[in-house]
Amino acid sequence: MPTAPHAANDPLTAQSVASAVPSEPRRTRASRKPLAKVRRRYRLRFPAYIYMLVTVFIAIGAFNSQNNLLFWAFGLALAAMVVSGVLSGTMLMGVEIERRALADARAGEKLSLAYTVRNRNRWVPAFAMRFEEIPPSRAWWSRKASHIEAWTSYIDRPVVFVPHVGPREAVTARVEVAARRRGRVRLLGVRLTSTFPFGLIRKTIEYQLPDEMVVTPASIPPPAGAADILGRIGDAAIASRRQGPGDEFFALREYIPGDSPGSIAWRASARRLHIVPPGPGMGLLVKQNASPAPARLWIVLRLAPNKASAHENELAISLSVGLAARSLERGLSVGIAVPRAGVTLRPMPGSGHLHAIARELGLLELAGLNTHTEAGRFPAAAAAPGSIIIAVHAGAVDRTFGPGNDRAFHLSTAGLASDALAQVRA
């Protein structure tokens, strides 16, 4: 769809052109998602009272004076109210809303939400609609919702305005809100508000649309000392090798039909034929190459179970994320363990694993930490041989926390100044 030539900077057309969806085939009931609960409300605004008062005055004047133009004006005033109600009701009856988060956000950064508004009406376009999230205190469909921690403590209120959706069209509006702290954000529903066409009546439709998203912790870059540690780990010899697409020889194995002829080890196969009579595989052997296995790094997070250490705990979590990110960048396999929270993620390489680590750390409930002494012990999984361990201590370092060998390094949040956590609320 073309845009107006001078509308490039117009806020209403600043983003890409409307993602109008061609009219969709009629879906059967079975293919539709279960319809969300919907509540409709109508409220007269202050101009409506003025309008009604003026209409009454016009009627009085008309009957008193028998001025026919005043009768016309009275008729038009009544008709406008009828048209306003019918038009807005018809318009909103066919509106459906879908919401999705474009990506998990990080605390202190922006969370992108996309709202897709679909107009099912065949002829009536929809105008001037405002969408916003419903806080738990207003979730009328469930009393339990009021016990859910409000999403407003995690993110700013998303509000989006949709000026126009044509009949049988859909429009997607994107909004970015600040994610203030990490955690599980439970969105409950969306409220649609419109005062179209004349601003007299505010129509509100509330859709029950539960959804969850995670705000991952802010990432604090590791201090210089930790960076050195990571550098040494990275420069160290390859901890091990494993079969992979490398150039080095790893091992021989039996030929399996389908193997590439170029991978057959002819000499070894010839020598073998002298020893082993030919069989189904003709006694052929195939070379396997090796690729270096990345070093395994365990980040063990030692959190303090008392509430007073909440800020230190958050620092520790954010530092862990920063460590993990830096380590994964260097090609290490990173695993994470939080003993008091029962969280263990095996070391794995790749940026995708960072997302998993961040998500797990984002979902950590500090209020649910196990305060038992036994729960604070160093996890055995992290003590497996061949792994490097970095223990991140919330607060002062406890040198006894570790595997008891020289493979463990200790980082403390004590004295760590971080601007990145300025928005984190304990």
Place this chain on the structure above:
Amino acid sequence: MSVTARLNLVICLTVAVGIFAFTIADESWGLLLLGMAGAFVGYIAGRPNPLAPEKRPWALPRVAVNLLVFLAIVNAALQASVFRDGQRPLVSTLGAFLVHVQLIKLVDRRTARDEAQLLGLSLFGVIASILTSNSLPLGVALTAYMPLIVASAMLTEINSASTTGVAHAPISPRSLFSQLRRVVGASVLVACALAAGVFVLTPRGIGNDLLGALGKPLAPEVGFSDNARLGNSGFLSVSQTPVMDLSLFDSDGRNAGDGTRAVYLRGAVRDLYLRRGQWMSSAEASPVEFRIQAGQREEVGPLMPEAGLLFQRITPRATGRDGDDYLFCAWRPVWVEPSVPMALRVSEADLTLRRSRNAGRTSGRGTYTVASSPADLTPPPERGGSEPVVSNTFNGTRVAELARTILAGSESGAGGGAGGAGGGATEREALAESAARRRDAMRIRDYLQSECAYTLEMIAPAEGQDPIEMFLFDTKRGHCEYFASAMVALCQSAGIPARLVLGYVATDYSPFTEQYTVRESNAHAWVEVCIGQGRWITLDPSPPADIERIHRPPGGLLSRLRSIYDLIEFNWNESIVGFDSGRQRRMLGSTRGDLGWLGNASAQAQEVWLKVWRKLGVPDDMSLGADFFRVITWWVALAVLILLFVWLAWRKRRTVLFRRLAHGDLDPELRSLLAQSGFYRGALRGLRRAGLEKPRSRGAGAHADAVAAARPEVGEAFGRIARHYYTLRFARRRLSDAEVADAWEAMRRIRAANSRVAAPHPPGGGRPADHA
């Protein structure tokens, strides 16, 4: 064009048209120029900056805005409070104030709320224009205003969040404007249709004048006045403002008007001269009052046979300056039939007709029909015979002497008897006397026409000088009132009863509307002379050539355009401005009608209603009560029809008919395939009648299996139908003839099976026997 730019344009247009409507109604041309210039400046100032479209356009500083508003308030207060001749009515002052505030607000738009306030002010200004005038140009302006205000309101809502920092969904302005135009158009059409219904069905005549002049438009004051303006200086008005529309027809109902015929419409009559240019009527002290119902005929003059009468239907557009409105008609009025209830004051001596406001509530001006007997064709009146009083005001004056001079040598002679019909004179003598009087009056008329010149200039006499004497002896020029007054004075001096008649002369005839348009400039004065036995004749002493020049409408292209405009304006006045209870009655018809038992029931209900109406203490106005009943009946009938339609639509929403309508969103190919599926719909109907209705959540095949458990033959048949339906619906294959025949046969089997009474279950269980 962005939404903000379009909104600016539409709002400025709306305000401009609203200001135009008010200034047209108020005839404030200076304000019109100021308004148009202000609207243009507002448009320029309100254009969004293409480099920073998210910012609000330029606005006046707050200090300047407040100062301008203060000045506007002061100006309005001064205009409203200062008393002077031609004091501006309050509505005009308020309307002008609203115009000023709108112009200020146009350059003070900072938020969406300001734009909404501007639209509200514009609406109030339009209401003020309706309270000022009901003219055709105002109607045209209001017609243009309606879609603009609707579009402005909608665009304001769409643009309301543009600068509040809220995230927006992307739009396509072209698509938005295109669809918005359709929505605006549909909204205006629907609103006009609803408003037309309210307009037609709102009862008229109820509550009239309860709150004084509230809501009454300012009717223009007309050139006609029941006081002759002798002795004033200045010029007579030549305003072309229409004051009434006149239709002429004869007793057979044929149009009697044409462009060559001038009709004298008498209004006020004066026969007593008080000197110094003041006339009064001797008949004012003894009027007779009537209350006439709408459509009722009231005789005001002597009974006359209808043949030979001239009928006038008059639609007034304006009122006179005086408290009572005159009913105009040609001489002599026989009966009056108004279209609205009316309180009428009739002066039996001079047969002037006035609509009285002091006699109680009236229901508006409205059209009225008068039957008149043309002068000189009337037989002697049955209750006439007595001679009118002849004033002796001019006895012994130069006027009397002049009269004698003019009539010297006439058979009756100067100072001829005031009587002639009384005391033993035979009929032959009476006729001779009448003829003599007629000749004398004409001689006086001829003298004036030959000796005096016509002018529109009003000349004030010298101190102490009588205006008539000034006219006859000094200036020998004047306007029609001077000519008429002089003739009356000369006649009365000669003993001939005469009276001054003030009214209009209708000359502007339109062949399109077959009507005369009487304008302010057609106000005229002439004379009625009594020639004996109560018979009065009409004589116009003003020079015919001057009358022709002044009152005859101009020709040429302008005249034709004028005629077309008059035609449109006539229809505007007839259908909108002049819509009254009579017209409403004709549109809605009688509730008795030819509706058989319904009509009788309605008539009985109306009788009951009228009894209640009277018991409530409402003034005994039967036509008003009947009108109210008729309107209520229509409202009830409409409400019943709407409710019935809604109920039927709700009941029938599940039927195949509505499903078929719902299939409209399928692609055309599928729709044409499903046209073959009549057997499926028939089968569903059959199942429903048998109590085996298919739930919407269950497919046809699944339902066939479910039915087969209880009714195997029905289930088997419906299963075949389901297969054929699926072929159409999902395989998208047209059925062969054999398949169609099989499907219809299966449907008939279902119906046949349902028509048989199901055998009861045998004791101990078991399925009923399957009757083939």
